[in-house]
Amino acid sequence: MDYAMKREQFKKLFNRRKGNQDNWLALPLGSSRCQISLTAKTNNLLGVEIYIRNDKELFQHFLDNKDAIEKELGFTMDWQSLPGKIGARIEITKDGDFTDLTNANENFLWYCEKAE
DSSP states (O other), X not given: OTTGGGSHHHHHHOOOOOOOSSSEEEEEOSSTTXXXXXXXXXXXXXXXXXXXXXXXXXXXXXXXXXXXXXXXXTSOOEEEOXXXXXXXXXXXXXXXXXXXXXXXXXXXXXXXXHHO
């Protein structure tokens, strides 16, 4: 958060969050329907996702506009309806070991840019 809060755009979009012991950090979007989550996965992947809680209609709305959304973002995402689960996610990942501090600034920048 210290790194992210130095970025003007990030500060405009998100409030400072307190760290936790989970493998994700939730960034609320002002709606209980979805949030942005920054994740560190066990298979050395870093992720930024829109996690949609219990609202398959919202996911479908986003999916119906997938091409326009990805064009606006400038990158493709992994669209996961998560059958049998109450949530859904739209995610982008990159290779990275969150525990390796050698590339910490590069990883933090990537998290911020994708979340923004």
